[in-house]
Each structure stands twice: as C-alpha cells, then as structure tokens.
Amino acid sequence: MARKVTGAEAFVECLRKENVEVIFGLPGGAILPIYDELYDSNIRHILVRHEQCAAHMADGFARATGRTGVCMATSGPGATNLVTGIANAYMDSVPIVAFTGQVPTSMIGNDAFQEANITGITLPITKINYLVKDASDLPRIIKEAFYVASTGRPGPVLVDIPKDVQTTKIEFEYPKTLELRGYKPTIGGHPLQIKRATKAIMDAERPIIYAGGGVIISGAHEELRALAELILAPVTTTLLGKGAFSETHPLSLGMVGMHGTKYANYAMTETDLIIAVGARFDDRVTGKLDAFAPNAKVVHIDIDPAEISKNVGADIPIVGDAKNILRELIKGLRKRPRAEWLNKIEKWKKESPLRYDRSGKELKPQFVVEQIYELCPDAIITTEVGQNQMWAAQYFKCQKPRTFISSGGLGTMGYGFPAAIGAKVGCPDKTVIDIAGDGSFQMTCQELATAVINDIPVKVAILNNKFLGMVRQWQELFYGKRYAATYLDTSPDFAKLAEAYGALGIEVTKPGEVKLAIEEAVRSDKPAVIDFKIAPEENVFPMVPAGAAINEIIDYEG
C-alpha cells in the first residue's frame, strides 16, 4: 500500500533505498524542507564550507569506495558553486548524484531570488539531469539518477528539486524496475572482435598494455595482471589508471605521456600492438598524434563506443565492460616468449630511470614523495594539480586500485583536499594523504574546518614552492623565464593556519626532518598539514613539450 508523504520525506526514503550513508552539502532556503527531513534521519550529513568541495568530496568518496557519492546544495549560487565539481566528475567518469534546491515551480523562469537554470548550465557536464516538476515523479527520477550515474561509463547526474515539490504530498512507492529506452550500455564484448584481438596479440612481437581509469572502474585489475603475465607484455598506465597495475611489478612501465617515464614513452613509440583498456588516448598521453605509435595496431577496449577511434584509430574495437572482455580474451591466449622486446625495455629502464638531484643539499619534492611512499605505501593518495600532481604520480608507486585519486581530465586545482576528505569518509581505516601545491591548497583550504569538526583526520603534504609551479615551469621553458603572475609572494603560514582551525600544523625546511614530520602527522588523530618548503624552482622531468612527439623528451641533466 502506498503511503502519503511529502516530497522531502520521499527524498530521504529514496536515499535510504539506495543505501546512501553520507551526503556532503550546505543548505539554503530552497532546500530547507529536505534539510528539515534529514535532521531526523540517520543519513550522515557533512556540512562543507563551499559547495564545490561538497561535489569533490562526493567524487573522492566515489573513487575511493566504488560507490556513488552524493552532494547537495541550495538553488542559485549553491547550485552554481557545484558546477566545477560536477564538470570534474564528468571528465573523469565518476559516479556522483548532485541534488539542488530550486525556486518553487510557479516562479521558475521569472528570475526569482536565487534562481539559476542549473539543469541548463550542467547540460554538457552531466550524463543526464532532471528538473522535477511533479512531486510524484521524484522516486522514479531518484532511482534513475543513481542507476545512470553508476552504470555504463559512470558519471555525474543532477536532480533539481523545486521547493514546492519538496512539500507536496505524494503516494510513495519506490519503483522496482526502470524503463530507459535510450540507455542500454553494452557489457559483454563481441566474440568475433575478441577473437580478432586474440590473433593480433599472438602475432605481435612488441605488444604493450595501455591501461586507464576504466580498468579501475570496472574492477578489472586482477584480469589485467593475468593478461600481462600471460602474454608477457609491459603495462603502462594513464594518470587515472594508476593502481590498475602494481607499479612494483616487473612488467610495469609507470605512467605514459607528457610527464611519463621515458621507457613508457619509448615503448609506446616502438610497440607493434597497443592493447588499450579503459583509456581514451588523451592529448596528454599521445602528444603529437601523427607521430604517436607509428607502427602499432590498436586493440581498443572501452565501454563507451564514442571513445573508440575518437583520437587514435582502432583496428580492433571491443565495446563492453573491461573485466568481462579481459576474462574472455585470456581464455584464447597462450604464453609466448618475447625476450627481445622485454630485454629492450629492461635496457631502457636501466638507462633512463626517473632522476633528480639526490645530493640532499636542498629539500626536493621528489624526495618528500618518496618518503611518503616509503612510510605509507598503503595510503590513499589524492593530489592537487600541477607539479605536485606529477611528482606524486611519478614517485608514489601505486600497488592497488582506488588508492590514487587525482583530477585528470579537468585538472582542477583545489580538488585534492576535499577529495581526500571524501575518501577518508568512505575508507575511515585508511591513511589518506593529499599531496598538494601551495597554490592549489589555497583554493579549498577552508575545508580544514570540515575535517576538524567532523573528525576526519586527513593529512595534507604541501610541496610549497611559493609558485604556481607548473605554470612557472612552462614560463621558464617556453616564455623566457618571464614569471607573469605565478609568484605567490604572500601565502599564510600554513602550519599556523592549520593550528588556527584546530588541526595539527608542521613546518619542514630540511631533508632530515621529512621522515619525522610524516610520522608525526600520520600518528596524530587530528587532520594535519605539513608545509614542506621545497626548492622553489624545481621542475618536473621528464617532459614532453605540448605538441611534440612523446619520444621527444626534455629530461633532468644532472
């Protein structure tokens, strides 16, 4: 029997049905009825200090746990503050559902107070979005939202709920089934294509596996390892693919592309077969397209048909879920020696490892990341954007999926800290460390309040170079050292800032202090910020300049 409930009551009921345990959000007038209902519910609400961070927290939660993250904001400015977070989740295929309050239906379109057309604004950055005009549609829409966000190629969904819809009484019934005529993701790979891929792999002399975030989303890391070990192919990953294949495995090449390892880029250039799994040949990976992997055939496995042959033509496309496809693929393959290829790769690895000045004269960011790795190899690492992100990607050897969380597609400064909070909420038993830049951290550091008040002890390691470092690096290399608007002359004392919020603050200026500081921060049950005063003009190398081929590499000369 259907019960009569308000839209707001129905909302809470629906979230319970979807097993939502936590919402990140900040209230306002247009979403008050829902907040009033949440007040009595057992769904945890984490009050943020800026809605952008609510979306990033939901995103970090989703990436760390594999479950859908939920964020919430009021109408108008609350909703528009979510936009960066939603765009970020869209670019990196992260399942989040964003709920926004909206002005009452009778006022929509009249430029009412705090009205923003948020469904219009988020049209190109959501998988789908909804403006709920009739309260009785709310349960169905919420069910669809969670279903669409988490299936196929995951992504954000927004549901905009006018205030009167939240107070209207409806007959509540949570739909058992869904009917989405236009949405039927392909899961199983086409057997014929898998057969063709099998043959191509058996024929290849110099195959390489190129793994992206899709492997992690699909949970296909075991299958990927089995494939690599069976066909003895080296594995390189994208930034989002870090963790899809253990970087301590002998077949690992680390990351490919602009700041990838030299050996990964050399291997990509000389391969005769790329087995791309859940990766999209982003320009940061391919460099100059005409010179990319000139001798390679491409097997492209992806759940999103629109990614296939978008940037690099696929000879053998296989649309479907990576885990299913790899399982099937492995069945038809046999071991095959490829000594010559693997020897060549070993030689590259020996000749051109990642390098920096290890003399210990200055505090080097690479050293800091290596120390974090050594002391906390099992931690979940999030990053900000810029040099810090690339050093983290290069020097933190990821071993497990869902342990490296970074804004790839959008490159959002300020993402890492709220994402760390979201990840810690999802995985309270894990150590969670945001490897940050001083510029990025200042975009969202107000969430120290959220972390302290809600007892979410994340750690922030600021690689403080007093610059918008990555931009400064480009200026140094390509704009004659004209450092226009990249020097951050007056940043706060980050350790004191942390203390002011009630967190632990530590400052480190010498290499010898690094280990103790990390240990102290991790041991503390409080959120902690370590301000590492690093060598200000350190650069990220190797580097493939924008528009160059990926084997045209600038490297550290030391």
Next chain:
Amino acid sequence: MKHTLSVLVENKPGVLARVSGLFSRRGFNIDSLAVGVTENPEISRMTIVVEGDDRVLEQVTKQLNKLIDVIKVSDLMAEESVERELVMIKVVAEPKMRSEIMQIADIFRARIVDVSPKTLIIEVTGDEAKVNAMESLLKQFGIKELVRTGKVALTRGLKSVQEEK
C-alpha cells in the same frame, strides 16, 4: 558530404537543447534540423542534416547515441529514403509578372497560398534539388522572404527506424 540522420528521442523538455548543445560543443555543423512528435506521443523524431566526412558522421552518431534521451539514430541513405522539405517563398509580383510566376509555380507543382497587390506567397514541397531550382528561378522577380522547414525523411518500403523492443 551531407548526411541525413533520423533520430528518435524521448518527447521531453530539454532533449532538443541536449541534442543541439552536443552539436555546437563538439563542433559539428547542422545544416537543418526538423523535429516533431511520432505516431507514439512519447517519442519525437528529429531529422538532422549534417555536413562532414565519415569520421565526423561516426562521432556524431556515437555521441548522439550516448545521450540517454536518444533512443535510436539511423543514417538515411538518399536512395533508400524519401526526403522532403517545405518552403514558402514571398515573391514580388507586379501585375504584369504574375502570370509568368504562376506558370513557374505550375511547372513545379507549387501552390499559391497568399496573394496581395504586390506579392505572392508560393508553397513548394520537394527534395533539395527541386526547392533550389525553384528558388533560383524566382530570384529574378525579387524574393522578399523565404522560410524552409528543414528536411524530413522516411525510409522507403517496409523498413523503419523504430525503437528496438
């Protein structure tokens, strides 16, 4: 090259914005777009004419298919479908030119749908070639205004672009 796409979509608010937004965001050029409800009131059909090579067409098709409110996308081949467009042309028609204009209209099986002392409105239906020919013939008299519906098309015979059950 021009391609005619027949796209079945959910008849819901916002769907047209999603489709047109996709074209502009991805840099695809729309020649024309006509939309109306189908025999099933829950479903609309869009006929979209796009300009581009096979690669562009493939991307357009895939990106359209990715939209959740898009139910089905088909590329209509000219030989296997009937294509029509309706055009209304307001021409300057001084009394002494009238009979000549009406003769042209006759030849094209067009209809005169409005007469005023100085103008005629001619309605013509047909494929692109016919409509273009008509337009260029009427130019000499002076075209005051012109409106086209954009192309609509259906596959010939038993075949149909329908949602898969």
